[in-house]
Amino acid sequence: GQQLNQSPQSMFIQEGEDVSMNCTSSSIFNTWLWYKQDPGEGPVLLIALYKAGELTSNGRLTAQFGITRKDSFLNISASIPSDVGIYFCAGELAQKLVFGQGTRLTINP
Amino acid sequence: ETGVTQTPRHLVMGMTNKKSLKCEQHLGHNAMYWYKQSAKKPLELMFVYSLEERVENNSVPSRFSPECPNSSHLFLHLHTLQPEDSALYLCASSITDSTSTSYGYTFGSGTRLTVV
Numbered sequence: 001g002q003q004l005n006q007s008p009q010s011m012f013i014q015e016g017e018d019v020s021m022n023c024t025s026s027s028i029f030n031t032w033l034w035y036k037q038d039p040g041e042g043p044v045l046l047i048a049l050y051k052a053g054e055l056t057s058n059g060r061l062t063a064q065f066g067i068t069r070k071d072s073f074l075n076i077s078a079s080i081p082s083d084v085g086i087y088f089c090a091g092e093l094a095q096k097l098v099f100g101q102g103t104r105l106t107i108n109p
Numbered sequence: 110e111t112g113v114t115q116t117p118r119h120l121v122m123g124m125t126n127k128k129s130l131k132c133e134q135h136l137g138h139n140a141m142y143w144y145k146q147s148a149k150k151p152l153e154l155m156f157v158y159s160l161e162e163r164v165e166n167n168s169v170p171s172r173f174s175p176e177c178p179n180s181s182h183l184f185l186h187l188h189t190l191q192p193e194d195s196a197l198y199l200c201a202s203s204i205t206d207s208t209s210t211s212y213g214y215t216f217g218s219g220t221r222l223t224v225v
Contacts, residue, residue: 004151030210042113042199042216043152050210088152094209095140095159097201099152 003027006089006100013079014108021087021103022073029091029098032065032072037086037102046087047074079107112136115200115217122190123225130185130220132200138213140205141183143175146197146219158183159205190224197221 006023013019023032031050035043047058049065049072056063062075072089084107089100113134122128134141143155157165158177172194174186183200197219203211 030208033214035216040218040221042115042201042218045213045215048212048214050212090152090214092211092214095142095157095203095205095211096154096165097142097144097152097214098154101151 004089004091004098004100006103008103009101010104010106012106012108015079015081017079019076019079019083019105020073021089022071023089023091023100024071025091025098026070027091027093027098028069029093030069031092032063033090033092033097034061034063034072034074035088035090037088043088076105079105081107081109083107113200113202113215113217115198115220117220118218119221119223121223121225122187124190124192126190127186127188129187130198130200130222132183132185132217134181134183134200134202134215136202136213136215138202138204138215139180140203140211141177141180142201142203143173143183143185144199144201144216146199148196152199156185187222190222192224195222195224 034046037043047063054065060077086102090097140159156175176184199219200217203214
């Protein structure tokens, strides 16, 4: 079946540092999505990418849809305490989302 | 408020009980989904409804029975569940175009289900 490899699995950083995470797949997707999930809540959409090569920003977040349509990265600049949580990538094809395993971000003040 | 509302937020049920999870979306979307999130596993797609028709049943056991009476409401009927079915059940909705590309894929807050 389709699988997404998301890395790193966890990150421990200092407040103010930049963060980078990525997802790769052996399958091609139409859309790449990045979500953040807080404990006890559902995933919240951060950035959606619909075209290969697309680079999109949302405040301090920047994400890119890889040219091969098999990968994507998410960068967070100047991290703040509320960035703590689990970040998921998801590839979409024919309405179905395939999720990565998540990156748990911990920030030391 | 995400626009996708799930009730109840928490549910504890015995293995012989019958219960239902409810999802409602106010986003004007035309597709709705059920996902399962278990500890230490990626989110897994269970069911897809597009224009109120089920288009995907991802090898889910028959003890889970979905129902989509209209484009705004989605139910998951549960009966004779097992303890390993304990998980966070998430509903989502999207707009899907004629090429089956989905936009605005939005999740609810989930129902935390515990089977005892």
